[in-house]
Amino acid sequence: MMVERIADPDDPRVEPYRFVRERDLVGRDGRFVAEGQVVIEVALARGRFPLESLLIADDRLAAQQALIARAEEKGVPVYAAAPVVMDAIAGFPIHRGLVAIGRRTAEPEARTLLAGLDGPAIVVGLVGIANHDNMGGIFRNAAAFGAAAVLIDGGSCDPLYRKAIRVSVGGALVVPFTRVGAAADLPALAAAAGFETLALTPAGDDVLARLDPPARSLVLLGAEGPGLPADLIATARGVRIPMADFDSLNVATTSGIVLHHLASRRDAGRG
Amino acid sequence: MMVERIADPDDPRVEPYRFVRERDLVGRDGRFVAEGQVVIEVALARGRFPLESLLIADDRLAAQQALIARAEEKGVPVYAAAPVVMDAIAGFPIHRGLVAIGRRTAEPEARTLLAGLDGPAIVVGLVGIANHDNMGGIFRNAAAFGAAAVLIDGGSCDPLYRKAIRVSVGGALVVPFTRVGAAADLPALAAAAGFETLALTPAGDDVLARLDPPARSLVLLGAEGPGLPADLIATARGVRIPMADFDSLNVATTSGIVLHHLASRRDAGRG
Structure with missing residues (x-):
């Protein structure tokens, strides 16, 4: 597994995950947040929008190997962090331990x-x-x-x-x-x-x-x-x-x- | 209108409204809480359970005269309190300004x-x-x-x-x-x-x-x-x-x- 470790909440690789709730309020610059296993599976298998990356809590890595393999097949970087670091990044407790950032594409007429x-x-x-x-x-x-x-x-x-x-x-x-x-x-x-x-x-x-x-x-x-x-x-x-x-x-x-x-x-x- | 004023959050008449959320967690001794105009209208007009009382914020009294009249017809006491007192009673902000306490009746076989x-x-x-x-x-x-x-x-x-x-x-x-x-x-x-x-x-x-x-x-x-x-x-x-x-x-x-x-x-x- 090519999972990249994140130890510092200020790591620029996870910048799009910072302050999830505050960004809900002000909009997100062309990105969206997908949470939880089922949603991210759907996004990887059938989503219309590209995912930029996945962020997974350390304690979920073992259970999420299939999903991680799928992300790697699609060239989506996977980051792992301790739950406490993950919560510090997002600004609130990420109970699901699994978040992805995706990118909007232009809407058709x-x-x-x-x-x-x-x-x-x-x-x-x-x-x-x-x-x-x-x-x-x-x-x-x-x-x-x-x-x-x-x-x-x-x-x-x-x-x-x-x-x-x-x-x-x-x-x-x-x-x-x-x-x-x-x-x-x-x-x-x-x-x-x-x-x-x-x-x-x-x-x-x-x-x-x-x-x-x-x-x-x-x-x-x-x-x-x-x-x-x-x-x-x-x-x-x-x-x-x-x-x-x-x-x-x-x-x-x-x-x-x-x-x-x-x-x-x-x-x-x-x- | 026979509305009774409540000035003190500790007034025993509004005891069933105290600490609404905490009581959600521990159960309620045969009572339930109905919130908001539409729900309370339904409860008064067609509800299967008796209402014990209504608690209304002062600033909603004028708009709720029809509902208050309906409660009085049915012999349900109506209490009014300043929003700040109401929030102190319930233990959180009652945005709808309108709460009722009802009583469960025995369930049939x-x-x-x-x-x-x-x-x-x-x-x-x-x-x-x-x-x-x-x-x-x-x-x-x-x-x-x-x-x-x-x-x-x-x-x-x-x-x-x-x-x-x-x-x-x-x-x-x-x-x-x-x-x-x-x-x-x-x-x-x-x-x-x-x-x-x-x-x-x-x-x-x-x-x-x-x-x-x-x-x-x-x-x-x-x-x-x-x-x-x-x-x-x-x-x-x-x-x-x-x-x-x-x-x-x-x-x-x-x-x-x-x-x-x-x-x-x-x-x-x-x-």
């Missing part, structure tokens, strides 16, 4: 991304999803049900924020996504690439469970509470999930329910 | 609970759900899709833990639940009341989206990772949610997907 998708495809459009747990949950579901891409409006948070990546179990590193300037542009962008836009809203005319979805669907999800803007709903096909007399569903759960329905119809068509 | 359910009904069985976020999310979905009851095994956490109630948006106060001694007893208990047991598992023979569910279903959900015990799966009908090559779904999301499917079939039968 939404138009280009959609045009590159052939045949039946499910794309998710996110409007005002400002909560990192929800963003992560949506990407986890998008990966689980094979969504082809996620389009994200300016009012939504960053899928490559540390917590969003963690909650997505790596889905945010796998499912292609890009930003769109304004949510209002989404239906026209979708239509130009042969997608029909479905807007999830309690006032929708179509009931999800009875919906025979278009082969190419853009599914719009808005934040709990405000939901999708009325003008956006007006330009799309409204779809609702009937509920008992109760507060609306969590938006990540909603994404799971919708993607399950669309994916099961898509895959039945393939079968 | 699972056998009695099931026998009391007439006609088509969906019951959820939880095995080893130890995470309060997941427990809360499951109860939120159970309420949203009108599940008739939730049966909880000894390895699962408490739905009336403060965070579980909050994440459930009050669903944990609405949907009837009870403990069962051993998860292994669930299928026989269900069968005795005319329920068929469905076990969600990646190895299930039935695909959820094509499942024509029994009118009376007990749906078993296990923790992410370990899943349901094999001996339990062996005594039930296995149901799977096909996924792309990716880590399994979050269990709360899974509950939403399953309950949506079962509820849409149940309600189509009613229509």
Whole structure:
């Protein structure tokens, strides 16, 4: 194993790991942080973004030989440090003992991304999803049900924020996504690439469970509470999930329910 | 308004609000804590458990007159305190400015609970759900899709833990639940009341989206990772949610997907 030892928290090789939480707040200069074994395995095996390095606690080295070998195959440097040094680098206790730094790559134009998708495809459009747990949950579901891409409006948070990546179990590193300037542009962008836009809203005319979805669907999800803007709903096909007399569903759960329905119809068509 | 002023954090009327977090850890002597406007509205309007009192920050009184009137109708005392006193009582900052204490009532026998359910009904069985976020999310979905009851095994956490109630948006106060001694007893208990047991598992023979569910279903959900015990799966009908090559779904999301499917079939039968 070609693991490089880090003894000094100020070692310049681990500079990108310094003060992880503070950097969450100010942004990261084109880098992201991936934590934990499962997420890093996903990043190495299927991630769309290159990893720059891995930092592993000494006491995890023996258990992580397969992962380290995989990193080496891909030319990703692996650093090891005593847990106390690791915590000093990050500025807080790294209980998982395993962190990686990755590098963002340029996002494609939404138009280009959609045009590159052939045949039946499910794309998710996110409007005002400002909560990192929800963003992560949506990407986890998008990966689980094979969504082809996620389009994200300016009012939504960053899928490559540390917590969003963690909650997505790596889905945010796998499912292609890009930003769109304004949510209002989404239906026209979708239509130009042969997608029909479905807007999830309690006032929708179509009931999800009875919906025979278009082969190419853009599914719009808005934040709990405000939901999708009325003008956006007006330009799309409204779809609702009937509920008992109760507060609306969590938006990540909603994404799971919708993607399950669309994916099961898509895959039945393939079968 | 008959709001009682609390000026002293040691006032015995607010004793149950003292040291909220510490009590989370040691248990609460038959009481639970409900936080925030929406949860307390649900508790007052539809909760299965009596509220003992409400504690409101002075600066929220004007905005919460409807809720206070509702509490008074139900004979629930309302206390008001300056935010700084409220924080001193609870031992941490109560940002929502609105907390209630409720009292648990005795849980029915699972056998009695099931026998009391007439006609088509969906019951959820939880095995080893130890995470309060997941427990809360499951109860939120159970309420949203009108599940008739939730049966909880000894390895699962408490739905009336403060965070579980909050994440459930009050669903944990609405949907009837009870403990069962051993998860292994669930299928026989269900069968005795005319329920068929469905076990969600990646190895299930039935695909959820094509499942024509029994009118009376007990749906078993296990923790992410370990899943349901094999001996339990062996005594039930296995149901799977096909996924792309990716880590399994979050269990709360899974509950939403399953309950949506079962509820849409149940309600189509009613229509």
